[in-house]
Amino acid sequence: MCAASESKARLPVYNPAATSTSIKPAVRHSTKVRVFFSPESLPEITSSLLRVSSATSIKKYIRCKKESKACATIFNWKIITVASCKMVKRKPVVAGRFYKENPSELTQELGGLMKHLPGEEKKKILGAVSPHAGYMYSGSVAGELYSRSKIPRRIIILSPNHTGYGARISMFPDGFWETPLGDVEVDSELCSLIQSKHRLIERETYAHLFEHSIEVQLPFLQHLKDGFILVPITLMHLTYGECENMAGVISDSIKELGENVLILASSDLNHYQDQLVTETKDMMAIDRVLSLDPEGLLEVTSKHHISMCGVISTTVMLIACLKLGAHNAELLKHATSGDVSGDYSRVVGYAAISVY
Structure with missing residues (x-):
């Protein structure tokens, strides 16, 4: 949650x-x-x-x-x-709750969350971490990432599986994801290429029906990039070795494709502890991401009980980016839900991080 x-x-x-x-x-x-x-x-x-x-x-x-x-x-x-029987449209499940359901109101909401400074050059990135809470709470954090990054035509979104439905590694079938701003096409070519290299990936819908963490990224991307295509993947718990294998498949597929692809890890940080504890735990996890240390990220979140819901997604993203030549990462913004609600007794942490 x-x-x-x-x-x-x-x-x-x-x-x-x-x-x-x-x-x-x-x-x-x-x-x-x-x-x-x-x-x-x-x-x-x-x-x-x-x-x-x-x-x-x-x-x-x-x-x-x-x-x-x-x-x-x-x-x-x-x-x-x-x-x-082959083409599937995934309907939005958190429109009207996590973000505005009316297209014009959503466009206005996104404009307020993404404030790119005139003259500021957008950075070409290989990967990123973006939060997936309601826009009221984490939208300004996600907006910082998107407004400062170049968005390529092809995007892979790796997300946790909060619902428990579906396969351990679930890739959505060919089709579309609907949002109030229109439909996003699933990248059939890249999906097929990735699946052909990994025997555990299943093309199925169960894991995606009620999972919000990919959906909430899409309006940001639609606001900035017309016609982008999507590889939607949800991940349950994986060992570090399995993360390495999955990341290798993704990086090899991107190299074979020969195009720029953004690998986006959808993740919130620590959940439902007070502000001080959450900030401390968040910074432990963020430090490992900024150090480009995926194995260390898994270790620190486990050792210190950091409830980072997308830790597997982030680990896979980091390994894949390293294989693609990443040498740096930057924290663009960190915040908690308490910064919005004013209740610091039980908060959720959010970070926007770019990898390049």
Whole structure:
């Protein structure tokens, strides 16, 4: 959980009881249906919706699930839109909560968060760390990164998996990610290249359906770069050796592609301790990132119980950037949720770091 928990309402990031939204699976005929089912059946239902080839079969399948005893606990969930059996559109899940849902209001919000100084040259970077809380809390930190960095056409976003759904290493299938500012296309070529080199990567949707940490990066990127394409990857816990392997696959694929690619690690820092403790722990982790020491980052977060949710994403990003020739890293901004809320008793830390 990240910054949404810092609001007065204290809504969990993914609370099915608080999410009253129609599920809109659209296959060929774009038929809209309202469905209720238990969270335990999510993987099975999603898989079936991706396999079916007509609106009639969707309705038939849903009717069977509604009558199942397994659905005694009722929740209302929102599922992705299926444009076809191969192309998938991932719908936004935190628009209206983490950032403005109205396109013009979102554009105005982003403009206020990214204040590039006239005459300041944007830096070409290989990788970065960006927070993924609500824009109210971490938007100014993320904005510092994006406003000072050159954004290439191709972007890999590595994120933690807060929900526990899906594969350990999950890459979203070919398709699109929707935001209020439009659709972002999945980079089919680079995704296929990376997957071909790593046997544990799965192209699936479960890990991405309710995971917010990639989604919140996209409006920033859309605001700055028209037509960028995306490699979305969520990572559960990996050993350092597995991080090295994943990073090697990414760096080798980028070299083979022969284009500039930004590797973005989506991560908040320490969670839900007081300001002093959080600042101390955050700086321990930040120091390892600035030293380009991925193994040290894993060690210090484990030894000092630093709840950096994207530590695996950051570790993989650092190793990949080192393989691509990175020699420096810069802390652009650090803050906590307490700096916004005024409550320093239980905060979340955020940092914007560029690697080049």
